[in-house]
Amino acid sequence: MAVPRLYCPTRKEARAMSEERTLDLIRWTFTIDPSRKAEVVEYLGDLGLDVHVATDGQATALWDEPEDDLDTDAIIEGLWEAHGSTFEVTHEEFGRTNHMVYDAGDQESAEQAA
Numbered sequence: 001m002a003v004p005r006l007y008c009p010t011r012k013e014a015r016a017m018s019e020e021r022t023l024d025l026i027r028w029t030f031t032i033d034p035s036r037k038a039e040v041v042e043y044l045g046d047l048g049l050d051v052h053v054a055t056d057g058q059a060t061a062l063w064d065e066p067e068d069d070l071d072t073d074a075i076i077e078g079l080w081e082a083h084g085s086t087f088e089v090t091h092e093e094f095g096r097t098n099h100m101v102y103d104a105g106d107q108e109s110a111e112q113a114a
Helices: 011-019 034-046 072-083 107-113
Strands: 023-031 050-053 058-064 089-095
Touching: 034 050, 034 072, 072 089
Parallel strands: none
Antiparallel strands: 023 058, 023 089, 050 058
16 A cells, blocks of 8 residues: 655745735734723724733733734724723734645555656
8 A cells, every 4th residue: 555645835836825825813912900801802802803811911812814904003002092001012913824734635646656
């Protein structure tokens, strides 16, 4: 029994895929006043973010598949307004640039190629 060949894109194919990449996730991390948790969660939740706030005010907000033309500056300013004061927000963007799928492919074709 022949071992199926794995498909892995060439560097050229991977580069072409990365040029087509889209933004898959934005993650914001910040610390808030725990007494303002409800306002922050409501504001970000209304925008479609998943918000997690620990009892000490450490917060993480995840935005799955955000729109390409986001005005994040305006959203952060709205967040500060909902909170009642400014604070540092760490903004991270994640895409599928290095996402690869390995497939055994058509086993019959792989055996013919061997």
